Amino acid sequence: MNKLPDFPWDRLEPYKERAREHPGGMVDLSVGTPVDPVPPAVQEALARAADSPGYPLTHGTRELRAAAASWLLRRHGVGVDRADVLPLIGSKEFVAWLPTYLGATHVVFPELAYPTYDVGARLAGARGTAADGLLALGPERVDLVWVNSPSNPTGRVLPVEHLRKVVAWARERGAVVASDECYIELGWEEQPVSILHPDVCGGSHEGLLAVHSLSKRSNLAGYRAGFVTGDPLLVKRLLEIRKHGGMLMPAPVQAAMAAALDDDAHAEEQRARYAARRAKLRPALEKAGWQIEHSVAGLYLWATNGADCWEQVRQLAEIGILAAPGDFYGTAGSRHIRIALTATDERIDAAVTRLL
Template identity: 45%
Template structure:
C-alpha cells in the first residue's frame, strides 16, 4: 500500500517573506525560529568520531541494534542521568537515525492503519500527526493527554503520544500524570509513545520524569516506548543520533523492520554517540547555556509587552501573540530583524514559539532590539 497522504501547515518556506524584511534591518536577521543548535559539538564526540573513522564498524556494515558499547552507554545514561535501571523493567533499546524518523515511522512500525486511532496533544510537534497519517491511521487531538477520560473510551485507540518537556509549550508532566496515562493505556491495550527528547532540559528540576521511571511504569516497560535525542543535549542534530527504549518485544520487532529498510546509524556515529552519552560535563554546560538564553529572552519579551514566563522545560518561549494572530506578530518582529515560529505550525495560530537555539551574541542583539 505504501505511505498514505498527509496534510500539514508545517512549511518553513512560509516565513521567507518575513525573513527578507528582517535581513534589511541594520545588523541583519536574528533567527529564533527553527530550533537548530548552533554551539560546538563536544570535543569528546569529535575525537570519538575521528578515531572510529576507519574502524571495522566503519568499513563494514554496522549493526541495526547498535554496538554493545552503544547499548551499554544508553543503559548507563538512563541509570546515571535519569535514575532508571532498564534491566529489571525488561526494556530493550535501539538507536534511530535522529528522533524525527522514529516519530514519523512509529505508527507504521506499530502496524497501525485504517480504524486505528493515535492520541496526541492538540498543541504539539507536527510530526506526530504526519506519522499517523502516513500509516493511514486516525488522529485524535486532546487538550490534555493526562485527562485519560478524553480518550480511554474512544474506539480504536492504539497509541498515545506524550511529550514532556513539551515542544512547543515547555510543559513538564508530573510523575502522577504520567502514571495515569500509562495505567489507562494498559487497560485498553494501547502503547504509550513518550517523546522525552528534552528530558535534561528541565528548568524546574534536574530532569523531568520518564514514562519508564519505576514509579510511573510499575516496574515494567510493557506497552511503553520512550524516545530520546542527542541533538540538543550535545549539539548533534547533524549527526542524526537518537534512540528508543522500552517494551523489548515491540523494539525487537521494530528492529527487524528497521534492518530491512536500512534505518541504521553509521558505525563512526555510533562511537560518537557513546562519547556523547558519557560526557555529562559537556551536556550540563550546554544546559546552562540554554537556561541563561531563555531567561534573557523572557526578560526582553516581557519588556516588549508580551505576557511571558520561563518555561518549565525544553528550549522555547511560548507566548500569546500581541496582535491576536501569529502571522501579524511575526511580521512586526521581522521589522526588528527578528524571526520567530508561528504557533499555527503547532496547532495554536494565536501563539508564537521563540527558540533559544541561537548564539549568546544573537540572543543579546535580539534582546536589545526588543527593549
C-alpha cells in the first residue's frame, strides 16, 4: 500500500468555526450529504425485511438485481442481465477497492476528481495518474481508467463521442473502464449517458463497468446502497472476491434498495428539490461576484471569483457559508470552490439572503 493522503477536511475546521459564529448559524454547503427524508415506501420496505436472521447473499436477492436491471433499462436505455448486477455497500467502498480487486498497477482518473479514485490506487500499491487526455499518456501500461460523468466536483457531462473514444482507447490496450455514474439522474442543462449505453459501447460491455449509487437519487447515503454492472466476466470475478471478502449488503437494505429502484416518483420529487435550490443559489452566487463553470449536471456548483480557493472559502465563511476548496479535488481546482445543493430549503434561503 502506498502512503494515504492526509484527510483534507480537517483543514476546513477553522473556517467552519468562523461560519458557525454567524448570528443566523452556519449554512454548510461543503459536503454532498443528503438532508431530505428517506422516501416512506423505502423505509417501509426496510422495516418489512427487519426479521433477517440469516446471512444475505453477496450477489443480492433476485428481486434486487432485477430491480437494478429494470431501472437501468427504463431510465437509461441500458440492457443488462440481472446476473451481472452486484450490490455494493455504497459505491465508495468499491471505488476504493476496485484497483486491488483487479491487481492494477496503473490507474488513471480525471484531473479534477472525487479523491477516492486516487486513494484506491494507493491502497492497491498502484501508480495513480490524474489525466483527462488519455492520448498524452503514450504507450505505457494502464490497467484501469475511471470516468465520472456528471463529474464531482465540476458538474461536467462527458459527451457520447468522448466516452466512445475512452472505450476504444482502453479496449485497444486491454484496460478496464470504470464509469462512476452516481449522479446520472441529475442532468440539468445536459443529459448524462451511461458508458453501457449502446451508442457508447456499441452493444458490448466487454472491459466496462458502470457504478451506481442510491445515495443521492433516493437519499439513501445512510443505508449504504449501490451496485456495479457491466462486463459479465469481470462481474463474476468481482463477485468471487467479494464473497471471500465478506462484502455483504445487509438483507433489509437490499429490500429497501429494490423498493427505491422500482419507484421513480420519489426520485423525480428529489430532483425537483435540487433543481429549485440550484435555481436560487446559482444567480445569488453570480450576483455576489462568482462565475459558475460547467455545473450542467450533478449536485454541485463549481464556482470561482478568481482568488485562491482558500481565500474564497474564507470570504464565504465570513457570511456564515461553508464551501469546499477546489484543491481538495486536484491542483487544477486551486482557484475554484465547490458548492453543494444538499442543504434544506431554509438553509439555502439563508445563504441566498447573505449573498445578495
